[in-house]
Amino acid sequence: MNAPTVPVLQVHQLTKSVQLEDEVLHILESVELTINPSESVAIVGPSGSGKSTLLSLLAGLDQPSSGSIELMGKPFHDLSEDGRAAARAGTVGFVFQNFQLLPALTALENVMLPLELQGARDAEAKARHFMDEVGLGHRLNHQPGRLSGGEQQRVAIARAFATQPALLFADEPTGNLDSANSQKVEDLLFKLNAEFGTTLVLVTHDRELAKRCQRTLVLDNGTLVEAAHASTGA
Structure with missing residues (x-):
């Protein structure tokens, strides 16, 4: 018999409120959520609904x-903040709408950086492998400013x-891209999600992207609340 699977994320009665001058603003109320290994989950909602929070x-x-x-x-x-950072290290990855690449580093160096921070001895070889995975093995020595928006997001991935x-969090990963590059980035996220069994949690305004999640x-x-839809797969 297989051992029970531990959820990647388990959330219970999560609430977030902020004190304004004359009232308390309730951003999130009693959120319950379980996300299991290798799942792909989209969080959608109107602007100001609290998705980014x-x-x-x-x-x-x-902190809640x-x-x-x-x-x-x-x-x-x-x-503590340091404790959460330590818990994330090697367990959690991020992809942001604005790429968040370091402009002074080459694409390869940007990918190597988190590996070096982990103390990986083969950081360069791993970084080269993942640059190949995203189809940018020929752009290793280009700085972000010499890459298109779609290429920058692929480096970020x-x-x-x-x-x-x-676990990978993606915050509006296609928000700054045209439709052609959006499609490439989407395909890549789900390809790698499947290939490496990484749990994918993404925030998006794009309902078509959301439908690709399980x-x-x-x-x-x-x-x-959970929406009912049939996943289209990757």
Whole structure:
């Protein structure tokens, strides 16, 4: 008999509120969420619904007002900032809408950086492999400013997957790309999600992108509900 699978993320009664001058603004209320290994999950909702706030909480970039978050079966929400950073290291990767590449480094060096921070001895070889995976083995020595937006996002994906994280957060990963590059980036995310078994959690306004995920969660008025749809697959 197989051992029970520990969820990658387990969220219980998660709440986020902020104090304004004359009132308390409730951004998230009593969110319940379980995300299992290798799943692909989209979080959608209208602007201002709290999607980015929820992603920041799940990633440990912010702390909830109340409730709990477990990462890989261990309490995550109540750790110090340094403790959350240590828990993320080697476990969590990120892809952002604005790429977040270091402009002074080459594409290869950008991908090597998280590997070097982990102390990987074969950082360059791994980085080259993942640059090949995203189809940019011929652009290793180009700085981000010499790459198109689509190429920069592919470098960012290579960087995110290079440490082979258990969990990848993607915040509007195609938000700054044209339709052709959006399609390439989407295909790449789901290809690598399947190839490496990485759990993918993405925030998007793009309902077509969301439909490619196994599950879609809709955030509205601070409440998270699961949408019914048939996944189209990668």
